Amino acid sequence: MTAAKAKIVIGCTIILAIVLTAIFAPLVAPHDPYQQQVILRLKPPFWMTGGSLRFPLGTDSYGRDILSRLIFGSRLSILVGVASVVLSMLIGTTAGVLAGYVGGKTEEVIMRTVDAQTAFPDVLLAILFVAALGGSFLNLIVVLGISGWMVYARIMFGLTRSLRERPFVEAAVSFGGRSGYIMLRHILPQLVPVLTVVATLQVGQMILQEAALSFLGLGVPPPAATWGNILAEGRDRLFLAPWIANSAGIAIVVLVLTINIFGNGLREWLDPKS
Amino acid sequence: MLGYLWRRLRYLPVSLLLVLFVTFSVLRLTGNPVDIYLDMNRTPEQVEALTQKLHLDQPLIVQFGIYLRDVLKGDFGESLQFGVPALEVVLDRLGNTLELVAVALGLAVILGIAGGAVAALRRDRLADIVISFLAVLGQSMPSFWLGILLIQLFALRLGWLPTSGQGGLSHIVLPALTLAAYLIPNFILITRTGVIETSNEQFVVTARAKGIPPARVMLVHVLPNTLNPILSFLGLQLGKLIGGSIITESIFAWPGIGRLMVSSIFQRDIPVVIAAICIMCVAIVLANLLVDVALSMLDPRIREA
Numbered sequence: 004m005t006a007a008k009a010k011i012v013i014g015c016t017i018i019l020a021i022v023l024t025a026i027f028a029p030l031v032a033p034h035d036p037y038q039q040q041v042i043l044r045l046k047p048p049f050w051m052t053g054g055s056l057r058f059p060l061g062t063d064s065y066g067r068d069i070l071s072r073l074i075f076g077s078r079l080s081i082l083v084g085v086a087s088v089v090l091s092m093l094i095g096t097t098a099g100v101l102a103g104y105v106g107g108k109t110e111e112v113i114m115r116t117v118d119a120q121t122a123f124p125d126v127l128l129a130i131l132f133v134a135a136l137g138g139s140f141l142n143l144i145v146v147l148g149i150s151g152w153m154v155y156a157r158i159m160f161g162l163t164r165s166l167r168e169r170p171f172v173e174a175a176v177s178f179g180g181r182s183g184y185i186m187l188r189h190i191l192p193q194l195v196p197v198l199t200v201v202a203t204l205q206v207g208q209m210i211l212q213e214a215a216l217s218f219l220g221l222g223v224p225p226p227a228a229t230w231g232n233i234l235a236e237g238r239d240r241l242f243l244a245p246w247i248a249n250s251a252g253i254a255i256v257v258l259v260l261t262i263n264i265f266g267n268g269l270r271e272w273l274d275p276k277s
Numbered sequence: 278m279l280g281y282l283w284r285r286l287r288y289l290p291v292s293l294l295l296v297l298f299v300t301f302s303v304l305r306l307t308g309n310p311v312d313i314y315l316d317m318n319r320t321p322e323q324v325e326a327l328t329q330k331l332h333l334d335q336p337l338i339v340q341f342g343i344y345l346r347d348v349l350k351g352d353f354g355e356s357l358q359f360g361v362p363a364l365e366v367v368l369d370r371l372g373n374t375l376e377l378v379a380v381a382l383g384l385a386v387i388l389g390i391a392g393g394a395v396a397a398l399r400r401d402r403l404a405d406i407v408i409s410f411l412a413v414l415g416q417s418m419p420s421f422w423l424g425i426l427l428i429q430l431f432a433l434r435l436g437w438l439p440t441s442g443q444g445g446l447s448h449i450v451l452p453a454l455t456l457a458a459y460l461i462p463n464f465i466l467i468t469r470t471g472v473i474e475t476s477n478e479q480f481v482v483t484a485r486a487k488g489i490p491p492a493r494v495m496l497v498h499v500l501p502n503t504l505n506p507i508l509s510f511l512g513l514q515l516g517k518l519i520g521g522s523i524i525t526e527s528i529f530a531w532p533g534i535g536r537l538m539v540s541s542i543f544q545r546d547i548p549v550v551i552a553a554i555c556i557m558c559v560a561i562v563l564a565n566l567l568v569d570v571a572l573s574m575l576d577p578r579i580r581e582a
Contacts, residue, residue, distance in 0.1 A: 119295050124561070126520030127554050131303050134542045134550045211419050218421045219527055219539050231421075238425055238528065241440075245429055252422030260417045 007271035014265025021258060025077040033059070034068035036075040036228045041066050045244045061246045063236060069247060072228040073254050079229045080258065083143050084210040088202050090148025095155025096198065100186050102156070103163025114160060117153045125150035125212065133221040140223050143216065147209050158201060159194055166190050200270045207262035214255050230255050282570065294345075296558040300551055301344050305337065314357075314547050330354070348555065354548035358541070363548035367534055367556050373443065374533035378522055380449055381456035388457065389464020390503070394495065396465065397472035408465060415462035420521055424455040424528040441530040452529040459521045463510055471503030505576050512568035515561050 024031050044066040047054040054061060060069040102113040125147075132146045166172055167190075175185050216222045217231025218238075225232050230251045237248025304310060310331060311324050328334060332343050347353070353363040396408040431451060432440040438447050475481060476499060484498045485491070523535030530536065534553050541549040 119292065121516070123296065123299070123558065124516035124520040126523055127557060128299075130523075130538060130542065130550065131300060131554060134547060135303050207417075214419060215421055215524055219524065220543065221539070234421060234425070241425065241429060242433055245433075248422070248425050249429075252419070252425065255419055255422065256417065259419075263417055 005272075007268050010264050010268025011272060014261050014268055017257075017261045018265060021077060021261075022081060024074055025081050028074050028078055032068075032071035032074045033057075034071040036067060036071040037226060039065040039067055045240070047244070048246050048250075051246075060250050061244070063233070063247050064240055064244070069233070069250055072233055073230070073250060075228040076230045076233060076251075077254070077258070079140070079223060079227070080210050080213060080255075083140070083147065083213045084206045086144045087147035087151065087209045087213075088205050090144060091151035091205070092155050092198065092202050094148070095152035096159050096191075096194070098152065099156040099159025100163045100190060100194070103160040104167055104182065104186055104190065106164075110160075113156065117156050120150075121153050126215070129212075129216055130221065133216075138216075138221050138224055143213060143222055146216075147212055150212075151205060151209065154205060155198070155201060158197060162194055162197060163190055166193055196273045200266055200273060203266035203269055204263060207259040207266070210262070211255070211259055292562050293559065296555060297345060297348055298341070300554060301341055304547070304551070305340065314545075353552035353555070356541075356549045357546045358544045358549070363546075363552040364556075366549050367537065367552045370532060370534045370537050371556065373531065374522055374526070374535065377449065377452055377456060377525070377531060377533055378518065380453040381518075381522075382460075384453055385457040385460035385464055386507075389461045390468050390500065390507070392461070392465040393468025393503070394472055394500065396469045397476070398495075400473060405469075409469070412462040412465040415458060418458070420455055420458055421524050421528060423458050424451070424525060427451050427455060428528075441528075443532055452525050452531050455528065456518070456521050456525045459518055460511070460514065463514075464507060467506050467510055468500075468503050471506055472499055475499045475502045501575075505572065508568055508572050508575070512565055512572075515564050515568070519557050519561055 040062075043058070043062055044064055046058050046062040046066075048061040049056050049059050051061075058068050058070070060073070062068055063072070098113050098117075102110040128150045129146045132142060132149075136142050163186075172185060172189055175189050180189075213222060213229075214231040214234065217229045218235045219231075220235065222231050223229055225236070233251040234248050234255075237244070237246075237251060240247055310333060311319070311327060314327055314331075315323055332340050335343070351362075351364050355361065356363045356366045359366050392408050392412070396405040399405045428440050428451065431438045438450055442448060472495075481494060481498050484494050489498075519535075522533065523538065525531065526533045526535040527539055534557065538550055538553040541547075541553070
């Protein structure tokens with residue numbers, strides 16, 4: 004088995020396990036993630052003294068089971084990650100293919116917008132949106148989707164421009180194919196492999212962004228169980244209960260690292276040159 | 278040199294105009310400005326005053342013109358929580374943020390270049406493997422958790438450094454290190470590649486053949502050639518660095534612009550949020566300019582182009 008295939012298999016297995024856990028969260032989670040039991044607050048994980056297998060990763064300052072909160076939190080992370088990637092991929096690919104195929108003024112306007120927005124930090128954009136609209140599940144997807152489209156636009160622009168010169172596209176043009184048809188049926192299918200790789204890697208980045216925004220208090224507001232919220236709550240309890248922040252931190256790193264490994268494996272497999 | 282600077286400076290107003298246009302659009306087009314600026318307990322008088330102040334009864338394009346004029350005069354409105362001009366509140370905190378960013382940059386340059394150079398010199402040996410592994414790990418580590426880990430280790434477990442706040446030199450170490458972590462992994466990898474590539478160049482072989490001590494070859498002949506890609510990377514990452522400073526300041530309760538901005542959102546102090554965003558964008562544009570000028574001074578080829 005090549006290194007690329009090993010990465011894909013390992014990545015895929017872990018991601019599948021996490022996604023299944025997220026889907027079947029109510030069945031898998033040992034407790035209700037929102038149930039507060041103040042008598043059982045700040046219980047340590049089972050391997051520390053005073054911990055028990057009843058709360059495998061311990062409890063937070065309201066006595067809520069951390070493992071269950073992490074499991075339910077993965078739903079939001081994955082949903083926001085995937086949905087915002089789909090949104091930014093739609094915007095970015097449309098813009099990039101248009102700029103690359105049509106060229107001229109269209110290209111100038113689209114690509115200069117890409118340059119301008121790349122210089123503008125996406126956190127600032129997110130803060131602006133949250134200040135205006137408030138933090139919610141849908142707003143997060145929109146904000147992250149809008150802040151991430153430039154990556155796709157830039158890559159798709161370059162690829163489309165080189166595809167436009169290829170004989171099969173010229174043949175389609177000389178047959179009288181309309182621009183929209185050529186872009187959709189001849190150019191887009193060629194872009195799918197690269198799109199898959201970029202989108203996969205971006206899911207990891209978006210999950211990080213979502214966690215960062217929730218950590219700042221700009222995501223879905225508490226008591227919602229999100230990884231960023233758990234980390235932020237844990238930050239205030241570092242001395243008494245470091246396991247709260249650390250369990251969320253490890254969850255984020257594991258998921259993002261796995262997605263990166265899977266994405267890099269995909270890239271090596273689809274493009275043996277790199 | 279002056280001609281080059283002028284060519285670059287021309288874009289400055291365009292970038293700033295774009296930022297102002299975006300902030301204006303988001304604020305005026307996402308909902309009723311009255312709802313955004315004022316809370317639930319507003320009085321009709323407050324609504325009336327705000328309508329007057331923001332000229333909400335005028336067409337949007339006129340509103341944008343007035344907004345532009347006010348902002349150019351430095352008038353972002355009054356801070357709702359402090360009762361003084363919003364710009365004043367922000368500029369008050371600017372020094373703290375600049376201090377944090379400057380120390381972080383210094384740390385990143387020293388640790389990144391030293392790490393990369395060591396890794397390149399000990400290529401494929403233990404030191405290289407360890408440093409390269411740490412760099413790759415650092416790339417997938419969310420900075421907000423890294424900051425929390427640093428607090429646990431150095432502040433709570435070892436008790437060497439304070440957990441948060443601002444004070445003496447010891448207060449800035451952990452925040453600066455957390456912020457520097459955005460850059461260090463890439464600085465290491467870029468320097469490592471650069472040093473390995475440059476070491477095979479003829480001028481380096483010549484220098485070594487002349488009997489120049491290895492340390493001097495490294496410092497004078499090899500490392501200056503890696504500055505260019507590092508600076509270019511820094512220019513591309515300035516936005517991320519500013520975003521990172523917002524998170525870092527929040528973790529360590531560092532009284533800079535980022536923390537002010539986040540707390541102002543919760544206080545619904547929109548004028549301060551907007552002023553902070555604009556100041557940060559100006560800072561990014563200016564810093565980008567500085568990077569470009571530094572690049573062109575280091576590398577005559579860029580000036581000519």
